[in-house]
Amino acid sequence: MTPSNEMNWQQQAYQCLVTGNYVPAVNLYEQAISSEPNNQSYYWYLGLVLLLQEKETEAQMTWFSAMAEAEPEQIELWTEELIQVLETEAQRREAILDYSVAWLIRQHIREINPVNINNINNLLRLILLAINLESFTGEELNSFGVVEILQSSELKDLDSQLLMQVLERVLDVVPLHPSSLEFASACVPFVPEPYIFIDRLIITSVKIAYSAKKAALAARFLELALQFDPISPEVLIQLTNFYQDAGEYSQGIEMAKLCYSLFSGLAEKVFANHLIIRGLMVAAGEYWSEAVSVFQRHESLLQSLFTMEDKTLDLTTVIRLFSSTYFLPYFRDDLKNNRRLQNQVAEICQFNIKSHAGDRYSLYPPRKADIQKPTLDKPLKIGYVSHCLKRHSVGWIARWLFKYHDRDRFQTYAYLINAQQRQDPLQEWYISQVHKAYKFGLDAAEIAEQIYQDEIDILVDLDSITLDVISEITSLKPAPIQVTWLGWDASGIPAVDYFIVDPYVLPETAQQEYSETLWRLPKTYLAVDGFEIGVPTLRRDRLEIPQDAIIYFSSQMGFKRHPDTVRLQMKILKQVPNSYFLIKGSAEQNSLKSFFIKIAESEGLSSDRLRFLPDVAFEEIHRANLGIADIVLDTYPYNGATTTLETLWMGIPLVTKVGEQFASRNSYTMMMNVGVTEGIAWTDEEYVNWGVKLGKDAALRQKVAEKLRQSRQTSLLWNAEQFTREMETAFQEMWARYIQK
Template sequence: MTNWQQEADQYLIERDYSKAVNLYEQAIEAEPDVRSHYWHLGLLLLLQGQETEAQMTWLLAMTEGTPEQLEVWTVELMQMLHQEATRQEALINDSVAWAIRQHMREIIPTDINNLLHLINLAIKLNTFIGEELTSLGIIELLKSEKLVSLDVDLLLQVLQRILDEMPWPPAAMEFAQACIAHVQEPISFILILLPASIKIAYTKKCPGLAARFLELCLPLETEKTEVLRHMAAFYQNAGNYSKGIETAKLCYSISEILIEKVNAIYLVMRGLMGAGGYWEEVYVVLEQQESLLLSLIEEEAMVSNQAIAQRLFNSTIFFPYLRDDPKNNRHIHNQVSRLAQVNVQNNARNQVERYCQIGVTGRTTPLKIGYVSHCFCGHSVGWLARGVFRYHDRERFKIHAYFISYKEGNDPLQDWYLQQVDRAYKGGIYGDEIAEQIYKDEIDILIDLDSLTLDVSCEIVALKPAPVQVTWLGWDASGIPTIDYFIADPYVLPDSAQEYYTEKIWRLPYTYIAVDGFELGVPTLRRDQLDIPSDAVVYMSTQIGYKRHPDTVRLQMKIIKEVPNSYFLIKGPADQEAIEKFFIQIAEEEGVNSDSLRFLPQVALESTHRANLAIADIVLDTYPYNGATTTMETLWMGIPIVTRVGQQFAARNSYTMMMNVGVTEGIAWTDEEYVEWGIRLGKDEALRQQVVWKLRQSRHTSPLWNAKQFTREMENAYQQMWQRYVDTSG
């Protein structure tokens, strides 16, 4: 008996099913009452594709059995089939395993573990369409009662795989909710939902959906502050500012550790600033935030959690939006960045120690230039950086691009960047992994395009994977000690700025940014559609809610009040209800009829947005945080702009661009001058036309519109930076 069964098992392993069938047929003839012979024979017939014969064999064995016997025999059959399905899956015969489990489902349709295995296999076979969660009755089974035999580890594995799918099945949320009652350790559920929601929010660009998934974790007590922190950011990113602010405040109220309070109050500030119109509360929160940050600096807080440590980097990002005080802003800013870097490096000592061994020896020309950013896509930075990538000298430089949170999908600009570089690394959201790739690629000069706008970028440069590191374009300098240089120009920072920068300010000859121009679409705005007379003077402002400082809005209303037959068009991401209330209230306080205001919706395409700028006669810039991309688009469209110049980088963006196109009309150094220029340009049509003519002529002469020349200047800077490094390292 033992010998022939071993022989049959060997035939099974060798897939010689016909010989195994003969052995079991002989066994049944010799021992007709041994039911396991029928189970194995049916399985072998099934493996040969004879499904009907297999089912008949199993049914034949169960005839004349008592209910008690049938129950026992069914369990035996299911165990045997489960064992073989598991073996086939281990052999990566997933379609065979799936077929076996389908027969198991016909035998016991409510076997929850088998149904979960079927989902797993369908995902692996790329046949999963989502409706199986309901059609197989899985969700109803999970809801109906506590399933004693449920394999919780399998359940969580299936949940993980479903959340990794794209697009997500409509029933995924309901399935995740049904899982909660069966999870014995809440942290295991959260450890699946939290990273999955981060991927959904940032890589898949569905922050609203990510927030709803995380809501499922709230009844669980574990890790509540971490869940709330991410939920607040997701709601804000989805434009649900009221919910985002509320969630951030709840997170702050239950945070006990100082660094958690710092992280939470940053999110409160982020929500208030993003919504726009909450300025009184913003300044109250600013005082609290500043006090917490100073306490954190004094405490020299050390944090073992890398994710929490790196969040410190962008905790001061809103200071320039609120006040033009670079000396004091950067004093706190630089100290926080230093503390964040210390924590990040302490948590990655082995990695940092390896990177410290980077030397000049063995490095040869051409120089390897690495650009790291999450903005190589349809983003302002993505539009502005194109010229450098297009015109790089590939004989002298090898260009690498490190995509943070690379997004699968249809983004033509992202695809364009992939084609422009010698090597592209499609990174995720983990800075240490991207830093390691930069180190392995032996990048000579690393250019960070994000600065403090993304903590992952900060983590990467804080680890120092390249010998020379530079900040350019995305924001002001980060203040991270591992950054060597900050790219500027003669205008965007005053001469005294080096006093409060930790990075060496590297001034290019004319401008710190240049493009060849912008693509234009077909305009979708008409004056008659907005109920604006054709002879009216139209002012416009297109900025995010962060930049709508009430003092500047008040100046803008003074301009509208003094210019007859004038209208003000307002556009930009914010909480629409809050921003309208904010503008209307200031308008009424300044004696401006709210009928003069028009609030414009967002448009899908950048090219359409630029074409729509042509409806304006004058653009009114923001202060203390100017426009950057918006200013360049305005100048390219030949529209006069009024800007208020300050001392900080953010308050001088428009100034440097206007100087580079040779237009000083509209440059104001005081609030009074801002109003004067706004009124003058509104009333003097001849002056406006003169500015328009200058702007059109600048397209042929200005450094701002000469990306090729700018690229040569950047390359000269890179070579000089590298030579300095070589000289000091020798």
């Protein structure tokens, strides 16, 4: 065969391979082998064509028959030649997006040379192909031995850019798989651009912490970033939150203090100080006294912020400032000063949000041109924005409004924040109840634009400042009317028009302290038809509590445990013989126990009368467990809300102290709405007296329980359908006011 003829038939054979005409390609390669049996390359191509014909056994036999003739020194060379032929075809298949065939070829490359650690690039491409084929599970990181290879020794031919590409895709697809963290850790020595790697870790860890609710795992990922930059502000801030959310309390507090020491700007100091407070309050218990000291510093920092001549701040800092006043109502019941601080912070934040938004996202213009009175042909569009429309307190309460909305007169939209990867049955139920639902991430501009494009008439914020993204959205004013309902308290953002309350949850004089107009519904600002009840897991005998004992119960987060109120609770138990106190709620358990025991002993009460309960898996079990209690003792200055509703629904007497701020009057409005005044206290003395009286008087407890049972048939608090009609009337009146301006 002349060189010219050889070139022609090889081109013809390869063209057949490329175009999928495998039979003539096989014939050509077989003829070539017959003519030149010692030319190994013909065997490589013949085996490849057989493989593409899905004749894997024949392909392997072709390759191995050629290898059988090799001298020991030739095997390595011939193996490399075969791999190069397969690699070229695999790359071609990848280029034309033929991932299945490319994956098959690369699997054979892996089988041909499984022990060569420098074949790592092929393994990485196999992982990419599996991801593209949507077959990747994460187990491949182990079965391919990728982590082990990366950890083993120096890799001469490792494609670091490919490695980073694979890492990014793995973290996108299976961030929760145990091998993903091992893989990310093994990649650290090969990172070509540290700050890109850090950004990737931040994005992944935030998703893990807030979408998957795996804060501890998120912290482990982000700790890898410290190897490159141990004082990165963004890394430290996120790590602080992860530690605190994961219950790694001491690390969370220390990390927050490190942030405070590193930040120099006043606004950054405010936020870092807030992180310290958050850490101390979440840990609770014996951390309280330090939290008070840091809170005093916080007020001073805020005052300095307000007096700054230039209040222009960078966008990231501004967004974080929204939540910097979150803990005000937990420390004190001071409506005037708490609202003043909240309103001023919100005003600074909105000013900066508008400034950074520029022309595109400046306050959206009102749609005056097409405003008309809503009719059956044009229902009023109500948008609900929240990250809590799931198994969450807000989610349990708000669902009844969604259920009973008049779909002829109101078209409802749900903007679910940080919900892209969450699978929650209650969230899916919400999606089924609305005209249109969106699952968003955390991009405020994107969400605001969608709200505007949907031409929402009234936007209802369910979360207030508990999520800064929503505060950013409402600052942009994507809807002509904006309302806060349910979450925390009013945000104080000037672009929010109304805060929905009732005759009891705020005093008559409260309007002067709010930037929003207080819209008072006739009787109650919320209602539910009831709650699902599970199977209880608490028994008196297992808790070593006598059957004739009086059980007081309190279930709240640790940062609601104000020492002054705990002291009142200990006074109650001391005066009621044979009484016990069941304490439940998230916090640093050793600190919380020590905190309660010290206060109990200071009041002359034995710690044997205290029982500390772990959290339970589901809210339905928690509600069932309430049945063990004779009396529930509310917290102050931040009352229960959902926990109070659950207590009253279960028919259990409650003792609550009423204050002046919204957070101090939630239980009050609920008790007034069920017609029960027994247990409502306006002073510390009354709180103790009601606690003692209900503990000693079984007939009084029975009377209250009977009132609560009867209220299920009479109270608006348990009539969500009627409540929905009142909310809808409020929406229509808000709209009427708007179009009359």
